[in-house]
Amino acid sequence: MLRSLKEKDQALYDIVKAELSRQRNGIELIASESYVPEAIMELQGSVLTNKTAEGYPGKRYHAGCHEVDKMETLGIERAKELFGAEHANIQAHSGSQANQAVYSAILEPGDTILGMRLDQGGHLTHGSGVNFSGRMYNCISYGLDRETEIIDYDEVERLAKEKRPKLLIAGASAYPRLIDYERMSEIAREVGAYFMVDMAHIAGLVAAKVIPSPVPYADFVTSTTTKTLAGARGGFILCRAEYASKVDKGIFPGVQGSMHFHVMGAKAHTFKNAMTSKYRECMQQVVKNAQKLAQELSQRGFRIVTGGTDNHLMLVDVRPKGLTGVQLDEALESVGITVNKNMIPFDPEKPTVTSGVRIGTTAMTIKGMKEAQAEQIAALIDEVACNIGDKTALEGIARKVTELGSSFPLYQGYFK
Ligand code: DSN
Secondary structure, three states: OOHHHHHHOHHHHHHHHHHHHHHHHOEEOOOOOOOOOHHHHHHHOOHHHHOOOOEEOOEEOOOOOHHHHHHHHHHHHHHHHHHOOOEEEOOOOOHHHHHHHHHHHHOOOOOEEEEEOHHHOOOHHHOOOOOHHHHHOEEEEEOEOOOOOOEOHHHHHHHHHHHOOOEEEEOOOOOOOOOOHHHHHHHHHHHOOEEEEEOOOOHHHHHOOOOOOOOOOOOEEEEEOOHHHOOOOOEEEEEOHHHHHHHHHHHHHHHOOOOOHHHHHHHHHHHHHOOOHHHHHHHHHHHHHHHHHHHHHHHOOOEEHHHOOOOOEEEEEOHHHOOOHHHHHHHHHHHOEEOEEEOOOOOOOOOOOOOEEEEEOHHHHHOOOOHHHHHHHHHHHHHHHHOOOOHHHHHHHHHHHHHHHHOOOOOOOOOO
16 A cells, blocks of 8 residues: 555655554544545546646647546536436535535625524535635525424525525535425525525435435535545536536636546546445445434433434434533544534534534445444443543443454445
8 A cells, every 4th residue: 555655755654554544443423424435546546636627528728638528528427317417517626615616606795695504504605604605695594493403494484585595505514304405495486596405415315315306406406525425525516407507617717727637537436336236225224324323322311413313414412411522522532433523403512512423324334334333333432421531441442442443344345
């Protein structure tokens, strides 16, 4: 592995090697992570990184593009086929830039956008005041119903009618339930707003048809190819044919210059991988594992936000265990289980403390873990929660984590 790097830069080689060991031995439960197939890494480390170009296939600003033109066209066709979309743009460097490109395509600075609150599950780029979206546009936010912790669709409708946004955004980075795209699209239509869905977290489940697709309802769908899609570290945009030219101009020259062809090649392969029966089976298991883990944690006294999950992630309220999110996050990390502290709905704690953790099952499932391991993981999490501050107990748990993590080797589960 990394022969040349080892010869030329020992310090960086050692870091990558140690990270490999962390990924091999630990239990990865960060909801936005996955283990990508080896072909994705080959493409991302390929000579495609040497090519510079701006524009689109057949309409480039640089010569020598005949091979990368074929590749971009192939990736676009695969994305359209996978998601049943009329148009795809696969140039976005990330999900955030995919969102930025859509805004740049259809909005003017100061226009009103309506998205989900960050502290109740939304994403930074959906209008947070600390992000470009909140600084450039007039952003208003909808949230959850306090009782059910489900999106308050009546509030969405009320805010849309009152504030007349130009863009309504659905999609979240910490929401465990299905989103009613039909209702959201009706609200958007009623007030004359564009409707965009950011499906970054759930794109893999959508591709595998494990949960409903937003594509038939939305004018624009943005996503990453990481997370449940388990592929390249980049973004893409799907849209109706009528918006194709606006979206393409929104990306280039709107917010990006030359593209990352090595990542684009990996995106094209991500879409192919997501068309396989093995991938679909994996995504079904991701949801089964999430539901089992949520159920097992609940039986051990944790409170699961909304009472369960329909997708790959759950939000766990850790207060019944007398803990904060940051305490459990750090204690779990010390034994080799990786999660992230996360606000729960109406959280009284600061974002750096939180009352919860977010847990996702994509990575563990790709390694080949099933419901039996989900149960073992719930027991380990509970053991950590009950032994915070007990160094000896935590060392014992760390040994069990390594034993479980390393007994499911990388690249021997669902994807090679
Ligand atoms: N949005 C962040 C997350 O969900 O973890 C990064 O993709």
